[in-house]
Amino acid sequence: MRNERIMMAVAMKAPLRACLRAFSFGIVLFALVLPARANLDIAEVTSPKGIKAWLVEDQSDPIVAISFAFLGGSNQDPKGKEGLVELMTSLLDNGAGDLDSDRFQQRLYETGADLSFSTGPELVSGRLRMLAGETEEPLELLSLAVTAPRFDEEEFTRERALAISDVRSDSNDPDTRGRKALMATLYGDHPLGRPVEEETLAAVAREDLPAFHRKLFARSNLIVGVVGAIDPATLEGILDQVFGDLPEQADLADIPPPQLNFGEEVREAYDRPQTSITMVYPGVAATSPDVYPATLLAEILGGSGLSSRLFTELREKRGLTYGASADLDANPEWGDLVMDVATGSDRAQETLSTARDVIHQIVEQGPTPEELASAKKYAIGSYAISQLSSTSQIASTLVGLQRLGRGRDYVEKRVELFNEVTLDDVKGMADRLLSVEPTTLIVGPGPRAEN
Secondary structure, eight states: OOOHHHHHHHHOOHHHHHHHHHHHHHHHHHHTTSOOOOSOOOEEEEOTTOOEEEEEEOTTOSEEEEEEEEEOOGGGSOTTOTTHHHHHHHTTTSOBTTBOHHHHHHHHHHHTOEEEEEEOSSEEEEEEEEETTOOHHHHHHHHHHHHOBOOOHHHHHHHHHHHHHHHHHHTTOHHHHHHHHHHHHHHTTSGGGSOOOHHHHHTOOTTHHHHHHHHHOOSTTEEEEEEESOOHHHHHHHHHHHHTTSOSSOOOOOOOOOOOOOSOEEEEEOOSSEEEEEEEEEOOOTTSTTHHHHHHHHHHHHOSSTTOHHIIIIIIITOOOSOEEEEEEEOSSOEEEEEEEEEEGGGHHHHHHHHHHHHHHHHHHOOOHHHHHHHHHHHHHHHHHHHSSSHHHHHHHHHHHHHTTOOTTHHHHHHHHHHTOOHHHHHHHHHHHHTSOOEEEEEESOOOOOO
8 A cells, every 4th residue: 555654553453562562672682692784795786788786695695585676656556547556566477478377376386486576655676585506497487577477367357356355345444444534634636645446446457557567667767686695797697687678768757755734633433442543743754864863753752662752651651552653754755753552442532642742742852861872772773683684685675775875885874873863963853843733543433531
């Protein structure tokens, strides 16, 4: 869906949050003893056809992982045909070249390789994991999926019917209805505010898929990251083998960053014992230097530790919830800061009021030195776990770093960038972001008298 961060924030119920917090706490401890790969030796490789990739060569790794992304995801959906790009992506490995869906999947299965594709608002991504030394057939199948997907009528009809069925089923979920209403309020007529509906999927024709595939899949908007037992010369040949036959230039619509609407309240009335509350504030772009104080602010307010302001006040002191969180959703050109909490419906108003008090306090007072030190330690130490703990994860991180225009030495530099953040930086960021009246989503029973 369009804004995964918000959706996950809303959908995640309190008990699960509690488990994740415990897990996150464990991560912090584990990070202290993990031999993190904090000093990646990243090489840039350019193929004869000009396709670039970042490579971390590790001849001791039995796995080769290729991660790649094409700029231009579901935000490219034509108005009235929302869901088109996701449908297209879902069919890439359902038949390609002279292989129908069954034969493609059977051959892929026999290789033991892991090939997958996904769609986000701004990217269509893919990844391939395969055994080093047994790469020939997986690479052939990847090349077919990327350059020659079939989009057979039978497969298209089936996938579209499944997507429509999913949308119909989700329409019975109050949280899904609330999320759609929130996104429409926040983003207006921007593609992020236009949900995938039954009628938009029904408007997608089979012929739309190859047409959009030609627009989106090109060498000009391709980002590649590779990790494993592969040398630069071999990778050059692979890049041309897999991606070399794609058109040189993509044909993408120019989608500007959304202008978010704040100060609104969205209610999805539904009679149940629990109420979910989401508050969306302005954020910062991931490419801005402000992302470091903003990240620490979110961590102090409602991050992964057990001592965040929201967690302490709402759960530890008042027992209003199993957990509360704040997350910075930083995209390349824009961002938002999302706070969410789930509570008993009879205490929803108290929870919302208390959360606002906590946010007001951090705006007025800023963080303490201890809070800032703890948030820095987590932001620095958790990176190896969240971004660098597996071959596939590192390959994906290489793609993300290139997308944001980071240098190849960013993994080392980010430690200094976080350490340079001061108390005044975070207090100033709190004043800038959290003084704005948020847009709030409340999913649960209508107003009632509280205990």
